[in-house]
Amino acid sequence: MRDQPGDLAVLHGDCANCFGLCCVALPFAASADFALDKDAGTPCPNLRDDHRCGIHARLRQQGFTGCTVYDCFGAGQKVSQRTFGGTDWRTGPREDARRMFDVFPVVRQLHELLWCLTEALTLSAARPVHPDLRRALERTEQLTLGTPEELAALDVAAHRQEVNVLLLRTSELARAGARGRGKQRRGADLIGARLKGADLRGANLRGAYLIAADLTGADLRGADLIGADLRDTDLTDADLTGAFFLTQPQLNAARGSAGTRLPGSVTRPVHWTAGV
Structure with missing residues (x-):
């Protein structure tokens, strides 16, 4: 909380x-x-x-x-x-x-x-x-x-x-209290990874390379995303509620949808729904 x-x-x-x-x-x-x-x-x-x-x-x-x-x-x-x-x-x-x-x-x-x-x-x-x-x-x-x-x-x-x-x-x-806290993906090479619907609650994704990864519908609640490379990452309908150290530039570089759930520290990029 x-x-x-x-x-x-x-x-x-x-x-x-x-x-x-x-x-x-x-x-x-x-x-x-x-x-x-x-x-x-x-x-x-x-x-x-x-x-x-x-x-x-x-x-x-x-x-x-x-x-x-x-x-x-x-x-x-x-x-x-x-x-x-x-x-x-x-x-x-x-x-x-x-x-x-x-x-x-x-x-x-x-x-x-x-x-x-x-x-x-x-x-x-x-x-x-x-x-x-x-x-x-x-x-x-x-x-x-x-x-x-x-x-x-x-x-x-x-x-x-x-x-x-x-x-x-x-x-x-x-x-510490997250169910997925054992998921240590710090600095992991996940470029183009197929992680659709993945349970990444409480995961450590610090500095992970998620370029063009498919995270459609993934559960990223409470994940640490500091320094994660989200260029062209598909966050369509993903749940990032409570994810922390996620910055606006990271999010702007990703793809998402109206159904993507975001922490309150960032705003939904206009291009996600503008078709550009």
Whole structure:
């Protein structure tokens, strides 16, 4: 069971208060997800002068599916408005632009940790580690408020490792009473696996590769899905009630239906029912 959920609203991208950082700072390669190659620090050709996407309503049709599954967890507006005080990369000094692009991925990682820590604190079964989780949450938030120089020098991997110890313990506590807690699929290669109707209650699917797997009608209640690769995973009519550490980008990359049951921390992707 969960305690009263915390507010995760600030950990979603707010494009109106961002300078299109994901469209500039990040690189991508021509593939099924992107229609062209783009280097890091180079603006996407679809980015307008007002930092808005010129084909936002047609991204999937134009070959930019990768953009539709991405979420910065609120890092874009944090870097744009807090770290750099509202000075955008187009009008500010060139050095500020370079630093902004370097810092954005760092803050994005920290904000993803904030998402997981915030959700962990809603899990009543994890009460024994709530004090440690709160301290980690406060420490991670403080790190996001660092100067550009501090953020650029931050060893994010080391901090992630420290937080992951707590998230692992949280997972163990949350899944302890689940009937399927013995299903250890951590990091498993389940690409294209036929798991239709599978009983995966309380399963450990941390970092599992579920690309194009068939999970139609599967029972994933109370499963740990942190880092699971759900690209093109078929979640039609699956039950993910109570599944935790599932993020919106993971869900956006999957396929599902109106019958897919979801935890309250995420929303049903529009493309699941829009036919695109």
